[in-house]
Amino acid sequence: MIPSWLTLRDMEYVVAVAKHEHFGRAATECCVSQPSLSTQIRKIESYLGAVLFERNNRRVSTTMAGRRIAEQAALILDEAGKIPNLLGHMAVPRFESLNLGFISSASSFIPFVLTDLKKAFRNIPLSLREGTTDDLVKQLKAGALDAVIAADTVKDVALKSTSLFFEPFVLAAPKGHPILRKSNLKPSDLRAAEMVLLEEGHCLRDQAIHICPKNRRGNPRTFHATSIETLRHLVASGAGYTLLPKLAANGKPMSNLITYVDFESSKIGRELVILCRAQAADQDPFSLLNRTLLKAIPE
Amino acid sequence: MIPSWLTLRDMEYVVAVAKHEHFGRAATECCVSQPSLSTQIRKIESYLGAVLFERNNRRVSTTMAGRRIAEQAALILDEAGKIPNLLGHMAVPRFESLNLGFISSASSFIPFVLTDLKKAFRNIPLSLREGTTDDLVKQLKAGALDAVIAADTVKDVALKSTSLFFEPFVLAAPKGHPILRKSNLKPSDLRAAEMVLLEEGHCLRDQAIHICPKNRRGNPRTFHATSIETLRHLVASGAGYTLLPKLAANGKPMSNLITYVDFESSKIGRELVILCRAQAADQDPFSLLNRTLLKAIPE
DNA sequence: TGGAATCATAGCTGTACCCTATCACTGATT
DNA sequence: AATCAGTGATAGGGTACAGCTATGATTCCA
Missing domain, CATH: 3.40.190.10 (Periplasmic binding protein-like II)
Known part of the structure; x- marks a missing residue:
């Protein structure tokens, strides 16, 4: 039977605690608070019905069971880590990070798109910048921004604009x-x-x-x-x-x-438009970006 | 980098869809609704930035990327499945299932303990039964129940009673x-x-x-x-x-x-008490049970 | 005896996942 | 051609749970 309540995150926790024998430091390594990590370890133990770590308020020591589980968890994490590599060239080209510019007067549009953007570009660092059209266009051309939401006043052959609303x-x-x-x-x-x-x-x-x-x-x-x-x-x-x-x-x-x-x-x-560099406009991520923004239009 | 947003459950989904090439049937196998599974697959795809399954409304086909991921996922699930076995004898003895009896007049106690019980005995099938004292005691002695919440009127050397409140x-x-x-x-x-x-x-x-x-x-x-x-x-x-x-x-x-x-x-x-078979009373699970019930007492 | 270190507990919050209901599309059947 | 059955996607709402901060309890050390 597959323990589908176990998450990879849980395994990181177990591995980290086994490694440090110290909840605070393990929590830091996992980027969570100490109580969160404690609770999770407790949860895992209660699911497994075994004590993985002996803690007597002064020292944490890994039990035999804990050691074994931690080893297996490390193995699983290792295998899971390979998943992204498996894709190789098969992965659709993506943004490394998504840097969006908004003219100041369009910043009210942000809350409408933010949720959907995060959903569509999970896992990709998202940064939003506000500014004047000139400023943003300059950054767009320089590559500091991937796309800009602006009014349709821009005429620039190096840029492609898609009508938004x-x-x-x-x-x-x-x-x-x-x-x-x-x-x-x-x-x-x-x-x-x-x-x-x-x-x-x-x-x-x-x-x-x-x-x-x-x-x-x-x-x-x-x-x-x-x-x-x-x-x-x-x-x-x-x-x-x-x-x-x-x-x-x-x-x-x-x-x-x-x-x-x-x-x-x-x-x-x-008219608001999406601007992006002309040569990049046909790439896959941009069509996803356009679709996402278009879908998020209010009314 | 370890994709800690991936859960083992997600992997089951991918494996199931790859196996059936049919969302409905895969969902059934995973014991979830078809929309839930669709959404999760979509989530995974957007994290990975790759299309795992080509779906054109009439047929689902697994892409190359999908096949590879599914294989790796199956491997990981397999490794994860070994975890419970690793414990062997090291696991604290546990209930196979927890069958609790409540005298009818104590059934109002149930809502107070239910949450904590589920937490303390995660993963263990929990069944509650209501009845008369005699009835419940008989079942307890026969082994059909593991413990009974009753009034302190029972005098039986075969049973051990712990005061509750x-x-x-x-x-x-x-x-x-x-x-x-x-x-x-x-x-x-x-x-x-x-x-x-x-x-x-x-x-x-x-x-x-x-x-x-x-x-x-x-x-x-x-x-x-x-x-x-x-x-x-x-x-x-x-x-x-x-x-x-x-x-x-x-x-x-x-x-x-x-x-x-x-x-x-x-x-x-x-006075309400917890009854259990005398010879079992010292076992680990019972002390956990007692502690859990005592902690859940209202006021 | 008081303070520092450390894990546990409590209470709250946000979100991710799940469900039901419905839509949109496609191919088959009448 | 029109309807129907089959299928995946979408919408909207509810809930469980992992996360946080703040605080508590215990132990060690000065």
């Missing part, structure tokens, strides 16, 4: 601000001089300015937020109104201070 | 019953003629009658409950009052119909 903009204004009296909100209702925006370099700033062409020459207020979060705080404290991507307005954060209003037309917004 | 009795009366007017409830307040009891053979019945000596000759009502549960129903429907062990009154079940009252003296009650 259209994200409408939403007006975020301090509660009671005059602009809120308008019904059927249109871009032309916005006055750049009344707006607070992200600082230079963030595409959301440019989009916000250009969305209402008549107002292009008004000077936006001199507050310069570097993240959506501070932008919201500025609005909340009455510094002016702003445009937010729909996802950033999700759940109406700070709704006691900020009012969120949809535009009359649902066409007001931006 | 003292459980007070509680009056359970239909809401509004005259007896509830008494404050400082004493055994002498009880009238056998007004009581409903378990049927002959249950020690709780005898205890209830004998607890109020003055009333021994009154005839209890002719309802005969065979379990605490029906006894409560009888009380709830107004058939009379009864005595319940404290644990059976725990959480005041049916409290819209039944009122529970403690006795003035906390001495009114019974």
